[in-house]
Amino acid sequence: MNNNILSAILSAEFAYSVIRVTTPLLFCALAALVCNRGGVLNIAFEGCMLTAAFCGVVGSAYSQSLFVGLLAGLAGGIGIMMLMGYFNLILNANVVLTGIALNTFASGGTVFALYILCNDKGLSTSLQSLAFPTVNIPLIQDIPMLGKILSGHNVLTYVSFLFVFLVYLLIFKTPLGLRIRAVGENPNAASSVGINVTKTKFITLLIGGLIASLGGVYMSMGYLTWFGRDMVAGRGFIGIAAQNLGNAAPVPTFVAALFFGFANALSNVLQTQDIPSEAVQAIPYIATLIGLIAYSSSTRKKRLGRKVPRRRIADGL
Amino acid sequence: MTKSIAKPIKTPKEVEREFNLLRVLVGMAIALFIAFLIILLISKTPLAALESFIIGPLTTLRRIGNIVEAMTPLLFTGVAVCFIFSANQTNMAVEGGFLLGALGATIGATVFHLPPVLHPLVCMLLGGLFGAFACYVPAILYVKFNSKPVVSSLMMNYICMYIALGIINHVIRDPGAGFPASYTFDETAQLARILKGTHIHAGILIGLAVALFGYLYLYRSRRGYEIRMVGKNMNFAAYSGMPVNTVLMRSQLIGGFLAGMGGAVEVLGMYTRFQYQGLTGHGFDGILVGIIAGYNPAMVPLAALFLGYIRVGADVMSRMNDIPIELVSIIQSIIIVLVVAERFLYKLKHRKLVEVAHKELAREEVAAHE
Numbered sequence: 016m017n018n019n020i021l022s023a024i025l026s027a028e029f030a031y032s033v034i035r036v037t038t039p040l041l042f043c044a045l046a047a048l049v050c051n052r053g054g055v056l057n058i059a060f061e062g063c064m065l066t067a068a069f070c071g072v073v074g075s076a077y078s079q080s081l082f083v084g085l086l087a088g089l090a091g092g093i094g095i096m097m098l099m100g101y102f103n104l105i106l107n108a109n110v111v112l113t114g115i116a117l118n119t120f121a122s123g124g125t126v127f128a129l130y131i132l133c134n135d136k137g138l139s140t141s142l143q144s145l146a147f148p149t150v151n152i153p154l155i156q157d158i159p160m161l162g163k164i165l166s167g168h169n170v171l172t173y174v175s176f177l178f179v180f181l182v183y184l185l186i187f188k189t190p191l192g193l194r195i196r197a198v199g200e201n202p203n204a205a206s207s208v209g210i211n212v213t214k215t216k217f218i219t220l221l222i223g224g225l226i227a228s229l230g231g232v233y234m235s236m237g238y239l240t241w242f243g244r245d246m247v248a249g250r251g252f253i254g255i256a257a258q259n260l261g262n263a264a265p266v267p268t269f270v271a272a273l274f275f276g277f278a279n280a281l282s283n284v285l286q287t288q289d290i291p292s293e294a295v296q297a298i299p300y301i302a303t304l305i306g307l308i309a310y311s312s313s314t315r316k317k318r319l320g321r322k323v324p325r326r327r328i329a330d331g332l
Numbered sequence: 333m334t335k336s337i338a339k340p341i342k343t344p345k346e347v348e349r350e351f352n353l354l355r356v357l358v359g360m361a362i363a364l365f366i367a368f369l370i371i372l373l374i375s376k377t378p379l380a381a382l383e384s385f386i387i388g389p390l391t392t393l394r395r396i397g398n399i400v401e402a403m404t405p406l407l408f409t410g411v412a413v414c415f416i417f418s419a420n421q422t423n424m425a426v427e428g429g430f431l432l433g434a435l436g437a438t439i440g441a442t443v444f445h446l447p448p449v450l451h452p453l454v455c456m457l458l459g460g461l462f463g464a465f466a467c468y469v470p471a472i473l474y475v476k477f478n479s480k481p482v483v484s485s486l487m488m489n490y491i492c493m494y495i496a497l498g499i500i501n502h503v504i505r506d507p508g509a510g511f512p513a514s515y516t517f518d519e520t521a522q523l524a525r526i527l528k529g530t531h532i533h534a535g536i537l538i539g540l541a542v543a544l545f546g547y548l549y550l551y552r553s554r555r556g557y558e559i560r561m562v563g564k565n566m567n568f569a570a571y572s573g574m575p576v577n578t579v580l581m582r583s584q585l586i587g588g589f590l591a592g593m594g595g596a597v598e599v600l601g602m603y604t605r606f607q608y609q610g611l612t613g614h615g616f617d618g619i620l621v622g623i624i625a626g627y628n629p630a631m632v633p634l635a636a637l638f639l640g641y642i643r644v645g646a647d648v649m650s651r652m653n654d655i656p657i658e659l660v661s662i663i664q665s666i667i668i669v670l671v672v673a674e675r676f677l678y679k680l681k682h683r684k685l686v687e688v689a690h691k692e693l694a695r696e697e698v699a700a701h702e
Contacts, residue, residue, distance in 0.1 A: 021557075058482060058483075058486070102669045102672075102673055105673045105675065106669075106674065106675040106676055107674040108669055108672045108673040108674065108675075108676075109672045111422045111482055112422075112619075112623065112668055112669075112672045113668075113669055113672065115424070115616065115619060115668065116664075116665040116666075116668035116672075117659050117665065117669075118664075119616065119664055119665040120661065120662060120665035121662075122642035122661060123658040123659075123660065123661020123662055123665070124658070124661065124662055126656065126658045126661075127656050127658040127659060127662065128662075130656040130658070131374060131656075136656065136658075249486065249487075249490055252483055252486045252487065255481050255483050255486075256487070259483065259523070272537045289420065291498050291501070291502050292500055293494040293495075293497050293498030293501065293502075295493070296494050297490065297491050297494035297495070297498075300487045300488075300490040300491050301487075301491060303483070303487045304469070304473070304484055304487050304488070304491070307473065307477075307479040307483060307484050307487075308473060308477050308479060310479070
């Protein structure tokens with residue numbers, strides 16, 4: 016049995032599936048990264064992704080256009096983030112409790128709307144929604160092992176890789192990124208040099224919402240081809256953890272997301288073996304807890320008399 | 333002159349308290365108003381739907397019983413949230429703790445065989461300890477590793493779910509049940525029904541006792557004061573010599589214990605075997621109850637009653653009309669954001685505070701002239 020597992024893990028299919036399940040985590044982690052840098056890290060990504068997944072399916076089903084579906088998904092997800100901004104930044108509401116409220120809203124609201132539209136509380140399979148195509152990369156697909164792993168993914172998977180680079184450019188190489196980081200590190204100092212803090216935070220939320228929404232759209236229009244009740248299943252939280260583990264830097268965050276993707280894919284493989292599936296399904300969440308400990312002990316922050324041994328960029332949640 | 337002195341002027345603190353209450357009430361009113369609007373817009377039989385939503389829960393004894401049954405577990409998770417959030421810890425493992433508590437009670441009620449009164453007590457104790465474990469993990473991660481409890485407690489909820497389902501499905505599953513469920517509980521372990529024609533069980537009394545205990549502990553004892561002080565200002569608490577880490581751990585362990593007890597009471601009172609298939613949502617409902625109650629356990633029964641009422645109302649409506657029960661989630665989320673939004677009704681509060689200050693000044697001036 017052990018040999019079975021080992022050969023399953025060392026196969027190209029397994030590596031392929033790691034990348035496949037990493038995609039939504041990576042999108043969410045990058046969104047959390049941008050928000051963390053801008054000082055607006057929150058837990059509403061879960062609801063943002065869920066809403067985007069739902070709106071994408073509904074938009075594409077009613078227009079029969081992938082582009083409209085994408086736009087609808089982005090609009091839905093960004094809408095949740097803008098609500099987050101309104102309540103947190105304008106009405107001064109606690110960020111975690113607002114996040115809980117928005118996640119509850121997204122979870123209940125999508126099922127509510129699903130029931131109104133399809134008379135079904137579980138799946139959207141009665142809607143003729145579209146999905147993003149998979150792409151074969153010309154040269155790479157001919158390389159023996161690597162081709163199987165890297166080629167033939169959903170187009171959004173490649174977009175997620177692209178976004179690692181784009182987020183790096185945005186945060187570190189553009190004036191906007193500088194403003195975002197300034198506001199995130201010290202809003203008072205940023206305000207004193209004439210940066211509009213609230214506006215910058217809203218822009219940060221907008222960008223974060225856009226990236227996370229892509230992850231949500233991927234869930235219902237790539238990873239699966241329908242919308243299912245609560246289909247995001249904690250990925251929004253794992254994305255935040257990946258970003259914590261990566262200390263809000265693009266490449267380490269990418270690696271952390273891959274790690275959680277690996278745990279996820281591993282649990283999928285092990286489920287086919289003779290192991291209680293519950294033990295295996297818990298792996299990504301346990302891995303996240305361990306990751307949080309690793310992150311915290313490496314960047315121990317001063318709290319009540321403790322010394323500060325190392326530079327700390329991001330606060331985490 | 334004596335007239336104006338006879339009528340005492342409110343202190344700013346009283347104004348603050350009054351406005352917190354007002355914000356909760358206005359928040360609930362707005363949420364219900366939006367819910368009514370949604371019903372009117374979507375339902376094909378809006379008036380019938382509204383009627384069953386508002387009056388439905390009171391029409392039969394069984395439905396009134398349903399309200400009490402729905403509020404019983406919320407008393408436990410609501411008070412648990414009061415303890416945890418009073419210490420300013422956003423530990424949401426109450427959700428997982430509730431399920432683990434149900435698991436603990438199931439183990440107690442199927443494995444042990446004890447005399448009637450003792451048996452449910454042992455089950456509740458076991459459930460409480462299981463629930464405390466759920467909250468212990470995020471708490472210790474914060475105290476020892478300084479990892480904030482938000483993400484860790486959310487992860488813990490999923491871990492608790494898989495622990496509970498794993499043990500039910502592989503260790504104490506009853507193969508004769510026909511669906512994934514535990515063996516049936518011993519009759520000695522089940523909580524007594526206290527009203528004929530309903531499922532209201534002794535748990536409501538235990539829950540009310542827990543709310544009373546929570547109030548006395550948090551607001552009338554030294555240790556409760558410590559918890560609230562650590563929650564308000566950790567540095568100040570540390571500076572005045574309070575053992576901050578111990579207080580943090582204590583608040584969360586008590587909270588987890590109560591949540592677990594709630595899970596135990598719920599399964600022992602409402603079911604004859606463990607048959608949950610996933611997280612139950614009682615923990616997050618407890619957060620809403622705690623927020624409405626202003627983290628004061630004395631107000632938890634009222635808040636739980638409100639939530640139980642709209643739950644049953646929405647349930648009646650979803651069964652008789654075309655509005656799904658998920659409407660409740662929308663109401664809940666609107667209430668949460670409006671109650672926690674500090675700036676909501678801020679202008680009104682500000683005006684009131686200024687008015688009070690003016691009166692105070694005027695009185696001082698009069699006193700100086702005399």
